[in-house]
Amino acid sequence: MFQPDLRSRKSIYAQIVDKLREEILSGVLKPDEKLPSVRELSRMLTVNPNTIQKAYRDLERRHYVYTASGLGTFVEKPEARTPDETLRAEALELLRRGVTELRYLGMSGDEIKAAVADLIEGGIEKS
Amino acid sequence: MFQPDLRSRKSIYAQIVDKLREEILSGVLKPDEKLPSVRELSRMLTVNPNTIQKAYRDLERRHYVYTASGLGTFVEKPEARTPDETLRAEALELLRRGVTELRYLGMSGDEIKAAVADLIEGGIEKS
Amino acid sequence: MFQPDLRSRKSIYAQIVDKLREEILSGVLKPDEKLPSVRELSRMLTVNPNTIQKAYRDLERRHYVYTASGLGTFVEKPEARTPDETLRAEALELLRRGVTELRYLGMSGDEIKAAVADLIEGGIEKS
Amino acid sequence: MFQPDLRSRKSIYAQIVDKLREEILSGVLKPDEKLPSVRELSRMLTVNPNTIQKAYRDLERRHYVYTASGLGTFVEKPEARTPDETLRAEALELLRRGVTELRYLGMSGDEIKAAVADLIEGGIEKS
DNA sequence: GTGGTCTAGACCACT
DNA sequence: GTGGTCTAGACCACA
Numbered sequence: 001m002f003q004p005d006l007r008s009r010k011s012i013y014a015q016i017v018d019k020l021r022e023e024i025l026s027g028v029l030k031p032d033e034k035l036p037s038v039r040e041l042s043r044m045l046t047v048n049p050n051t052i053q054k055a056y057r058d059l060e061r062r063h064y065v066y067t068a069s070g071l072g073t074f075v076e077k078p079e080a081r082t083p084d085e086t087l088r089a090e091a092l093e094l095l096r097r098g099v100t101e102l103r104y105l106g107m108s109g110d111e112i113k114a115a116v117a118d119l120i121e122g123g124i125e126k127s
Numbered sequence: 128m129f130q131p132d133l134r135s136r137k138s139i140y141a142q143i144v145d146k147l148r149e150e151i152l153s154g155v156l157k158p159d160e161k162l163p164s165v166r167e168l169s170r171m172l173t174v175n176p177n178t179i180q181k182a183y184r185d186l187e188r189r190h191y192v193y194t195a196s197g198l199g200t201f202v203e204k205p206e207a208r209t210p211d212e213t214l215r216a217e218a219l220e221l222l223r224r225g226v227t228e229l230r231y232l233g234m235s236g237d238e239i240k241a242a243v244a245d246l247i248e249g250g251i252e253k254s
Numbered sequence: 255m256f257q258p259d260l261r262s263r264k265s266i267y268a269q270i271v272d273k274l275r276e277e278i279l280s281g282v283l284k285p286d287e288k289l290p291s292v293r294e295l296s297r298m299l300t301v302n303p304n305t306i307q308k309a310y311r312d313l314e315r316r317h318y319v320y321t322a323s324g325l326g327t328f329v330e331k332p333e334a335r336t337p338d339e340t341l342r343a344e345a346l347e348l349l350r351r352g353v354t355e356l357r358y359l360g361m362s363g364d365e366i367k368a369a370v371a372d373l374i375e376g377g378i379e380k381s
Numbered sequence: 382m383f384q385p386d387l388r389s390r391k392s393i394y395a396q397i398v399d400k401l402r403e404e405i406l407s408g409v410l411k412p413d414e415k416l417p418s419v420r421e422l423s424r425m426l427t428v429n430p431n432t433i434q435k436a437y438r439d440l441e442r443r444h445y446v447y448t449a450s451g452l453g454t455f456v457e458k459p460e461a462r463t464p465d466e467t468l469r470a471e472a473l474e475l476l477r478r479g480v481t482e483l484r485y486l487g488m489s490g491d492e493i494k495a496a497v498a499d500l501i502e503g504g505i506e507k508s
Numbered sequence: 509g510t511g512g513t514c515t516a517g518a519c520c521a522c523t
Numbered sequence: 524g525t526g527g528t529c530t531a532g533a534c535c536a537c538a
Binding site: 291292293307310321322323324325326327 | 524525526527
Binding site: 021 | 148205208210214215217219221222223225227231232236239242246247248
């Protein structure tokens with residue numbers, strides 16, 4: 001069961017967005033599947049409804065989900081999703097910062113490559 | 128001439144931290160070289176001294192610079208970096224987030240490895 | 255009611271850090287308990303909010319509290335403390351300085367050991 | 382050869398005071414022995430003469446040394462030294478803070494005692 | 509001159 | 524409401 005981390009510097013709504021995005025992209029949530037209602041998810045995560053609302057709106061804006069008034073929020077079809085070049089650039093930036101930091105901390109190029117290989121082979125744990 | 132972007136979502140002090148970090152890692156700023164004083168850089172960037180100080184303190188925490196009160200702020204010698212598990216964990220976390228993000232955006236493990244290899248080879252030869 | 259001493263050589267934020275540290279260690283403040291908000295404590299102590307925030311940030315760095323932006327600042331759970339070599343080294347350094355100082359002031363090894371034993375037994379039973 | 386640590390949060394003059402105080406108390410410097418002149422020590426430590434001056438003045442104020450105008454600065458006789466109850470209290474405070482920090486970091490009372498014993502038996506290295 | 513601390517405000521994003 | 528960031532001052536100890 002997913003629980004947003006209050007200690008994280010990432011805002012709660014962003015954590016929820018990322019979590020749902022992952023589940024959609026990885027196929028855990030299928031197209032046209034219904035997401036929990038705002039209130040429901042609010043209770044499940046013990047998070048303010050406004051925060052859930054904001055997360056859903058963000059996902060809608062990026063075409064990961066669509067909202068049918070009075071019915072709920074549903075997973076969008078993959079075709080509708082915007083390519084999100086921004087996200088890719090941001091992810092590469094994370095990678096770049098991580099690599100330079102580790103080099104600065106004295107880790108060799110090979111060690112870093114090994115660490116990355118571990119991350120890739122180990123699959124994706126923890127969101 | 129570097130100028131922080133006030134419109135950026137990245138905070139000014141973070142921009143300054145990143146800029147100086149790059150210059151230290153790339154060798155533009157050499158060990159024991161004096162950084163501009165807080166007030167001086169404040170004038171150069173037309174940014175409040177407190178903001179500069181915040182940036183310097185952050186760099187100090189990560190052992191990029193050291194501070195001699197009354198004398199100035201200086202680039203730390205690479206040898207002086209003690210292995211710092213906290214910082215290593217932070218850097219690995221960046222890597223982890225970048226890798227999982229890229230995977231979810233559809234990049235293959237091999238493509239990610241290649242990207243990392245690029246960063247390592249193309250990047251800073253000797254930190 | 256705690257009031258920072260403006261005349262003290264110890265800075266205000268350091269006094270606040272020490273005061274809150276004592277209360278957390280002694281159990282007056284319990285894990286996950288909410289600390290006063292920055293503004294609230296600022297009013298209570300008639301101290302500038304920035305000064306309070308500086309204190310809170312210092313406590314956060316040492317894992318005494320955690321911060322949930324928009325929610326408040328909370329006492330960290332003891333279990334959440336990851337072993338932090340940097341902090342351990344800092345604490346051992348305090349010990350070392352105290353011991354050498356006392357030796358030079360003429361205190362014998364056994365007297366110092368007794369003083370430490372007192373601190374341990376008399377002090378906080380369970381952190 | 383003693384070298385003040387610019388990275389230290391302790392001011393340079395205070396480091397010099399402490400070093401000389403140690404050497405006087407431990408008998409490395411004997412009563413009536415001449416200390417290096419301000420200029421000489423300034424060159425030896427590559428430190429601003431004003432800083433040395435300030436250190437000597439501080440030692441004089443506390444009767445660790447005396448100044449003979451035109452002749453130099455000399456080690457005071459032990460009887461003249463003030464008992465310095467303040468210093469003892471400060472040292473005990475360092476001990477107290479170190480112990481509470483280490484307890485908070487999860488070290489047991491016995492481990493702390495062992496660490497202190499090590500410090501005592503190991504003699505005094507590093508100022 | 510240098511950094512360190514502090515006050516008195518302000519605006520922002522998030523809950 | 525919350526914390527996070529920033530500006531525009533000020534005073535201090537230290538080199």
